[in-house]
Each structure stands twice: as structure tokens, then as C-alpha cells.
Amino acid sequence: MDAAETLSSSLEMSGKDGNRKREKSWDEAAMKAAAGAFLSGEMSARGAALKYKIPSSTLRRRLMKIIYANPERNVASSRIGRRRIFTDEQERELINFLNKVERMSFGMNRKQCRVLVYWFAESQGIPHHFSRSTKMAGTAWFKEFTERHNFHLGITRGARGPTRHFRAGLGLAAVKQFFDILGEVREEKKLTACRIYHAISMGFSTFPIREQEDASANGSNPTPDSSSIEGGRSVSVLCCASATGDFIPPFLVYPGRKLNIEFLMQSPPGSSVVLEETGSLTEIVFTAFLGHYVDHVGSSPDTPTLLLVDNQPILVSPAVIDFAQRHGIILMGFPSSVPYKLQPLSLTFVEVFRSFFVQVLDISSLSHPESRVAESELAGLFGYAFLSAAVPENVVQGFKNCGIEPFNPEFYRNISEEH
Structure with a gap:
């Protein structure tokens, strides 16, 4: 059997082109004859399509499937009219x-x-x-x-709803996969506690806490709408700490097009403040955060660090991936089935920060009960709450309770028992 016959016979294994409801204007015999004529070099793809009355796009699509499965496809694909992109x-x-x-x-x-x-x-x-x-x-x-x-997208994140997931066995599998990956990364990169970090996004504003939940306990990033911007600034913030309890200075995302200088002056020492029109955690903003992270952590290809982040769209962003690769940052997400129980800062920092922020905001509100807290004071209030809540011992315990450091690969069994 010659090369043309070999390729033509593989046509029978390529299946039908789509699940179209309308009847085809050609049959498989004509398709096989057209493919054979092209592959034997008798005529071009266009000529074969005209002779055997097959739509040109359909024939080309079938030919590409055959050619991709054959070692000689690079020669033939140039004759189809669209060259192959990747080797x-x-x-x-x-x-x-x-x-x-x-x-x-x-x-x-x-x-x-x-x-x-x-x-x-x-x-x-x-x-x-x-x-x-x-x-x-x-x-x-x-x-x-x-x-x-044979590339298939996985279902490891799935829909929200821990109880339903664990009943179906999906949540437990995802958490077990999390620890499998974590163990592989730790072993491969020889990561110690001082090179394992967790970053979490929160939000705060001049709105009274009882009117609006500003500090999100689940680590999600709030996106203030235009009405909240007019009544009071809603600021996003990224907080990040290592398994040894060391915090890097916070990274604040200020909404609008012009930064209030007094806000910058009142921010905690070492803080970075960037402008984003809606105050959202975008691809550009998170890339800037990674620059802030590298400045304080010193991550590099020679001394890589692991950064745990619960923001899946950010983790698959090309700009973020590119920056992380160039600076030795290993980005890793969390399975969505039990995000809270696996996140050290969610367990030990977020609620404590929120409690301090509520207290200091209520006290400040007493001095001007009929108006919102001035923006010039907001960063100072945040700084007080942040520094009060950033207790190294609590964070160390949080990493331990999550089974991340010290590494406890059996932690997922404890979660399964709770469900």
C-alpha cells in the first residue's frame, strides 16, 4: 500500500465533520476519492473539491486531520493553503x-x-x-x-458548594489533588517555610460596616460600583504573609484616576498604592503586585517561592504567568470546593482585621456622625487595623491548621470527616 492509500484509509477513522442536521451533498466515497487524488499529487485540494463536488472547506478540514496524523503532513499541508503553526x-x-x-x-x-x-x-x-x-x-x-x-479540560474546581461536592466525592478528590501538587512542588523546589506565601484580597471603605460588608471573609475581591465611589471610596487591598508569619507591606488598589496624596502618606510603611479606575484586581494590577512581592521577598529563578492565591482568572493570565516565570514565582490556586479551610489568612487574619477595622471606624465615626470618614483618614485607620491583626504567631498557626506548613498530606481526611 503506497503513502496515498495509507493516508486515504485513515480518512475512515476521522469521523464525520460535525453533527449537522442537513443532508450532505457528498458521500464518503467521493470524499475518499478526492483525498486520494490530492494525496497522490494528481490535483490540488481546490481541484479535487471541484471535481468530486465536495465543499472546499470540508475537504481541507478532512485533509488536515489526515495530514496531522501522518509523518509526511508537513509536505502536504503546504499544498492545502494553510501551513501548520507548531512543530x-x-x-x-x-x-x-x-x-x-x-x-x-x-x-x-x-x-x-x-x-x-x-x-x-x-x-x-x-x-x-x-x-x-x-x-x-x-x-x-x-x-x-x-x-x-486528546486534551480535555478538567473539572477540579467545579461549582461552589462544599457539602454537595463532598457527597459526590469531587471535593475530597480536589483537596487531595491540592496536597499532591503541593507535595510535588515542595520536593522539587526544596521549599522551606520562609519561601511559602499566601496572598489574599480584601476591601475596605468609608461606608459604615453595618451598611456594607467591606472586608470579605472568603478572600474574594469586591468591585465597588459607581454609587459607592461617589459616597465613599472602596479600596481593594492585597495582604500577603509567609508560613513563618512574616507579612510584606500591603498592596492597595485605589479607585479613580487621581490619587489622594494624603491617603498615600497615611498608608502603612512600605505599602504600595496603585490607581485602577474601578478599584478592581485586574491582570495589570496583579502583575504590579507581583513586582511589589518580588521587591520584598526577593524571589528569583535561583531562589523560587510558592505563592498561593485564590483567584483563578488571575492565575491563567498570560501577563501574570510570564512575570511569575521570569522571577521564580510558583503560582498555585485552591480548589473551590473548600476555599476557606485551606487558606491560612482566611482562618487567622481576615476576621481579626475586620474586627479591628470595625472598632476603629466606629470610634472615628463618632467625631463626624453625619458624614463619612475622610479619605485622608482612611489609610491611617486601615494601617492601625492591619498592624493590629498581622500577628506572626496567628499566621504560623493558620498555615499549620491548613496542613500546608508543616506539610500534612493527610489533612484532606480531616475535611472529609466534617462533611
Whole structure:
């Protein structure tokens, strides 16, 4: 059997093109004949499509499936009209990259994957035909790519709802996977307690706490709306501490286009303050936080650090991944089924901070009961609450209670018993 017959016979294994409800205007015999004519070199793909009355796009799609599965496809693919983007080696590297990002972030959707494929091609200087306006790989290309490599997106994050997840056995599996990955990273990078960090996002504002929950106990990042901006500033903040109990100075995200200088002056020593129009934790803002993190922690490829973050969209952001790789930051997320019980700062810092902030805000409000706390005072109030709550002993105990440091891979069994 010659090469053309070998390739043509593989057509029978490629399946039908989609699940279209309308009847096809061609049959498999015509498709096989057209593919054979092209692969034998008798005619072009366009010529074969015209002769056998097969839609040109359908024939090309079928041919690419055959060619990708055959070692000689690089020669034939140039005749189809669209060259191959990645080599075999590059595709293997891409698959490993996508698998690693999904595993460390505990879930990734198709759109996020397509964005990462585009970024991979750009970062490697690989010529491609992906859209430069959407900055994503095409849906058709990505579908064929995932089918060729049998790449499936996992379900490790799943929907919220710990009890339902544990009853289904999914939550326990995700938590066990978390500790499996954590153990592998610790062993591979020889990480000690001083190189393991947890970052959590919160929010605070001049709104009375009883009117609006500003400090989120679950570590989620609030996004203030326009009405809250007008009545009082809602500021996002990233707090970060190591397993040895050492806090780095807070990183504050101030909403608006112009920073209040007095707010900056009243912030805790060493704090970084950045402007973001809505005060949200965006890709650009988090990349700036990583710069702040590196300045205080000294992470590098030679001395890598592990940073635990409960923000899945941020973890699969190309800019964040690129910055982290260049500075030796190993980013890792949490399974969504039990986020609170695995996060050291959620257990030992957030509620304590909120309690101090409520107290100091109530006391300050007594001096001007009919108005909100002035922005110039807000950073000072936050600083008092932050420094009061940032107790190293509590954080060390938090890492221990979560089974992260000292490393306790059997911790997930304790969670399962509670459900």
C-alpha cells in the first residue's frame, strides 16, 4: 500500500465533520476519492473539491486531520493553503504548558486556553494566523488541536458548594489533588517555610460596616460600583504573609484616576498604592503586585517561592504567568470546593482585621456622625487595623491548621470527616 492509500484509509477513522442536521451533498466515497487524488499529487485540494463536488472547506478540514496524523503532513499541508503553526515538539511543549497551568490553577475554560495558546505562539516568536484583535487561537484550530492530543479540560474546581461536592466525592478528590501538587512542588523546589506565601484580597471603605460588608471573609475581591465611589471610596487591598508569619507591606488598589496624596502618606510603611479606575484586581494590577512581592521577598529563578492565591482568572493570565516565570514565582490556586479551610489568612487574619477595622471606624465615626470618614483618614485607620491583626504567631498557626506548613498530606481526611 503506497503513502496515498495509507493516508486515504485513515480518512475512515476521522469521523464525520460535525453533527449537522442537513443532508450532505457528498458521500464518503467521493470524499475518499478526492483525498486520494490530492494525496497522490494528481490535483490540488481546490481541484479535487471541484471535481468530486465536495465543499472546499470540508475537504481541507478532512485533509488536515489526515495530514496531522501522518509523518509526511508537513509536505502536504503546504499544498492545502494553510501551513501548520507548531512543530511536533512545539505542540508537545504547548500541551505540557496547558496541563501545568490548568493543574496549578485548578481549572481552566476553553477561552482561557485559547488566550494562552496565542500568548505561547507570540512569546516563542512562532508565526501564526491567529486573530490579533481577539488575541486568541481560533475555535476551529483549537478544536482540532485538542482532538489530536486528546486534551480535555478538567473539572477540579467545579461549582461552589462544599457539602454537595463532598457527597459526590469531587471535593475530597480536589483537596487531595491540592496536597499532591503541593507535595510535588515542595520536593522539587526544596521549599522551606520562609519561601511559602499566601496572598489574599480584601476591601475596605468609608461606608459604615453595618451598611456594607467591606472586608470579605472568603478572600474574594469586591468591585465597588459607581454609587459607592461617589459616597465613599472602596479600596481593594492585597495582604500577603509567609508560613513563618512574616507579612510584606500591603498592596492597595485605589479607585479613580487621581490619587489622594494624603491617603498615600497615611498608608502603612512600605505599602504600595496603585490607581485602577474601578478599584478592581485586574491582570495589570496583579502583575504590579507581583513586582511589589518580588521587591520584598526577593524571589528569583535561583531562589523560587510558592505563592498561593485564590483567584483563578488571575492565575491563567498570560501577563501574570510570564512575570511569575521570569522571577521564580510558583503560582498555585485552591480548589473551590473548600476555599476557606485551606487558606491560612482566611482562618487567622481576615476576621481579626475586620474586627479591628470595625472598632476603629466606629470610634472615628463618632467625631463626624453625619458624614463619612475622610479619605485622608482612611489609610491611617486601615494601617492601625492591619498592624493590629498581622500577628506572626496567628499566621504560623493558620498555615499549620491548613496542613500546608508543616506539610500534612493527610489533612484532606480531616475535611472529609466534617462533611
